[in-house]
Amino acid sequence: MNICVFLSAADLDARYTNPARVFGELIGKAGHTLVWGGSDMGLMKVVADEVRAAGGRLVGISVEILADVAREDADEMVIAANLAERKALLLARADAIVVLAGGLGTLDEATEILELKKHALHAKPVVLLNTDGFYDGLTAQLRRMDADGFLPVPLDDLLHVSADGADALAYLDAAVNG
Numbered sequence: 001m002n003i004c005v006f007l008s009a010a011d012l013d014a015r016y017t018n019p020a021r022v023f024g025e026l027i028g029k030a031g032h033t034l035v036w037g038g039s040d041m042g043l044m045k046v047v048a049d050e051v052r053a054a055g056g057r058l059v060g061i062s063v064e065i066l067a068d069v070a071r072e073d074a075d076e077m078v079i080a081a082n083l084a085e086r087k088a089l090l091l092a093r094a095d096a097i098v099v100l101a102g103g104l105g106t107l108d109e110a111t112e113i114l115e116l117k118k119h120a121l122h123a124k125p126v127v128l129l130n131t132d133g134f135y136d137g138l139t140a141q142l143r144r145m146d147a148d149g150f151l152p153v154p155l156d157d158l159l160h161v162s163a164d165g166a167d168a169l170a171y172l173d174a175a176v177n178g
C-alpha cells in the first residue's frame, strides 16, 4: 500500500518523535511505501528514517522552494513546481492518507484532502493519528461542524481518528483491501 503521511517538518520532543518512529516502523515492516513531502527534516525525517530502516520504500514529493532539503536517498523523488501541485501529486500517489502531528503545512494538506473527499473527488481513507491528544481540539471542532449541519457528508465517512499507529494501519488495511 502507498501510504501518504502528512506531519511536521519541525524538530520536536519525544512526545512527537516517538509516535512518528513507531508508525514509520509499522509502515516499513508491513512492506508498505511511504509517500511524503520528501524533506529531510523534523518529523518528516524521523518517519522516513524508520520506514527505510524497516525495509519500506520512500517516495518523496518535494517542491522547488524546498528542493535543497529533499532527502537524497529516497527510492523516488519528484520535485513539484509549487505547493498546490505537490498536494495534488501526494494525493495521486497515495492509496491512503495518515495525518500525524503537524503545524500549518500539515493542517493545509489535511483540510485539502478532506475537502476533496467531501466533494467525492477521491474516496481514499484518511486517518487522523491523534497521539497524546494532539488533535483533541481539531476533532472537537470537526464534530461540532458535523453535529450542527456544516458538513454535507457524515464526518465518519470522511475521517477515521486513531489513538495509535497500529489502529491506523489496521483501519487502512481493511479500507483498502476489504
Ligand SMILES: CC(C)=CCNc1ncnc2c1ncn2[C@@H]1O[C@H](COP(=O)(O)O)[C@@H](O)[C@H]1O
Binding pocket: 005, 006, 007, 008, 009, 010, 036, 037, 038, 039, 066, 069, 101, 102, 103, 104, 105, 106, 107, 109
Ligand atoms: C527549509 C525550511 C525551513 C522549510 C520549512 N518548510 C517545510 N518543509 C517541509 N515541508 C513543508 C514545509 N512547509 C510545509 N510543508 C509541508 O507541510 C507539512 C509540514 O508542515 P508543518 O511543519 O506541519 O507546518 C509536510 O507534510 C510538508 O509536505
